[in-house]
Amino acid sequence: MSNASLLDRFAALDSAAVSDALDQLGLPSGVGGIHPVWGPATLVxxxxxxxxxxxxxxxxxAHIATTTVESADDQSVIVVDNQGRTDVSCWGGILSLGAAERGVRGVVADGVCRDVTEARELGFPVFSRGSIPATARGRLQQRSAGEPVSIAGLTVEQGDVVVADETGLVVVPRERAEEVARIATAIVARERAIADEVRAGVPLAQAMHDARLAGEKEPVR
Incomplete structure (x- = not known):
């Protein structure tokens, strides 16, 4: 499967469905607390x-993340590990501009950002723990680029699939991505079928029971 096709498959999903698929495979199921800072957004x-x-x-x-922006492209989500700090910005308006100019899909930061208005005007999605005006200059430096990082306890490696939305953040190891997409797609189809039954008047407890949500087959009577 091509990279573009794989991302298209994840774009049809949300973080909850991907989280459920990761659960089934015994992989980390995602985190909350990192949200879009200027409006509804989804990143894949x-x-x-x-x-x-x-x-x-x-x-x-060189200013933090500048070389990372220059290495990214229109299939990229930049992932910034600032160890959850909320006292200093780790992403700002000029970085958003540079990333937007390269077609980058957005940024996810385990920290806080600034220049929210600039990101909104660019239409550039920024997910973080919040915002603060305090600059990174003189306070932060780059430790690594292209190496594994930790985001709210999730390990993220270069090339992993990132899915972020208003519910939360999930990270799919690249080597398991096709498997996770297949399972998550089946989960979405199953939950839509359940929702259709509820709308048609089927009692909630009948339509929404644990075995069915888990994808288990009904016993033969």
């Missing part, structure tokens, strides 16, 4: 990772 793309750390004394470096 391949992770491009960057890790940050507190600024240390020494010569000035």
């Amino acid at each position: 793309g391949f992770a491009v990772t960057v890790g940050l750390e507190p600024r240390a004394e020494g010569p000035a470096r």
